[in-house]
Amino acid sequence: MRHIVFLSGAGISAESGISTFRDAGGLWDTYNVMDVCSAEAFRRNRQFVLEFYNKRRRELADKTPNAAHRMVADIQREFPDRVLNITQNIDDLFEKAGCEGTIHLHGELTKARCEVCGNIWDIGYADLVGTELCPRCGASRVRHHVVMFNEQAPEYMRLYESLDELHANRGMLVVIGTSGLVLPVEEFARYASYSVLNNLEPQAAIDDRVFSVRLYEKAGTAAPKIAELARRFLDSDQRGPRDGRAETAS
Numbered sequence: 001m002r003h004i005v006f007l008s009g010a011g012i013s014a015e016s017g018i019s020t021f022r023d024a025g026g027l028w029d030t031y032n033v034m035d036v037c038s039a040e041a042f043r044r045n046r047q048f049v050l051e052f053y054n055k056r057r058r059e060l061a062d063k064t065p066n067a068a069h070r071m072v073a074d075i076q077r078e079f080p081d082r083v084l085n086i087t088q089n090i091d092d093l094f095e096k097a098g099c100e101g102t103i104h105l106h107g108e109l110t111k112a113r114c115e116v117c118g119n120i121w122d123i124g125y126a127d128l129v130g131t132e133l134c135p136r137c138g139a140s141r142v143r144h145h146v147v148m149f150n151e152q153a154p155e156y157m158r159l160y161e162s163l164d165e166l167h168a169n170r171g172m173l174v175v176i177g178t179s180g181l182v183l184p185v186e187e188f189a190r191y192a193s194y195s196v197l198n199n200l201e202p203q204a205a206i207d208d209r210v211f212s213v214r215l216y217e218k219a220g221t222a223a224p225k226i227a228e229l230a231r232r233f234l235d236s237d238q239r240g241p242r243d244g245r246a247e248t249a250s
């Protein structure tokens with residue numbers, strides 16, 4: 001069965017009012033990210049880092065999904081078991097949009113993790129103040145469930161498995177709202193038989209020629225176009241096997 005992998009970054013949530021890291025007006029304009037989002041920073045000043053993520057979590061409470069999150073949820077609903085959603089984002093907008101089984105490569109703001117036993121649990125939009133106890137083992141080493149710089153990202157294993165599957169099934173990859181500085185998305189596109197890239201503008205880190213379709217516009221306006229391409233790709237199964245790449249629309 002053909003299938004689709006959606007892979008998103010901070011840009012997909014920008015229209016919902018969540019700052020990206022690197023765009024003008026993004027979080028890096030306000031913070032030196034290595035001071036707050038790294039394993040070293042956390043060792044140096046645990047309280048400061050917990051508070052940084054408390055602020056991000058509080059900001060998330062009233063944010064709502066936009067047309068791009070809803071589009072992924074719609075395609076998932078229309079084609080059960082054929083659409084995998086993977087995101088670098090730590091927000092909960094895919095869940096709010098109704099997406100199922102989203103893989104959060106860099107963790108989730110609305111969860112806490114025990115550093116001792118590895119237990120992960122929902123905390124919603126509550127602050128972590130550093131005195132919490134793990135509900136499973138009782139240890140007091142409770143932290144945000146977010147992968148910071150220089151930390152391991154165990155969910156990457158599932159990303160690489162999904163790319164292998166994409167290759168084996170001649171699937172489609174849709175990349176939305178990522179600068180390609182953290183993940184080599186152009187390499188990933190080579191695993192797919194058909195691929196779509198949506199960003200605001202071309203990115204220095206992405207050789208976009210490997211993508212079948214390039215959409216340089218807001219994810220909200222690209223969403224109906226991506227939905228159309230995804231439906232056509234998945235529907236082509238019913239019409240029998242198809243060779244080669246679909247036509248480009250960029």
Ligand code: NAD
Nearest residue numbers: 009010011020021022088089090091177178179200218219
């Ligand atoms: P990035 O900030 O490096 O790049 C943002 C990308 O999104 C750019 O390519 C830009 O062109 C594009 N973009 C901006 N607005 C857009 C829009 N309206 N529509 C479509 N594209 C748009 O983001 P990154 O590549 O995801 O890397 C940053 C890291 O920080 C990731 O790990 C990410 O998860 C994390 N982060 C997450 C959030 C979140 O959870 N919402 C927010 C900030 C950063």
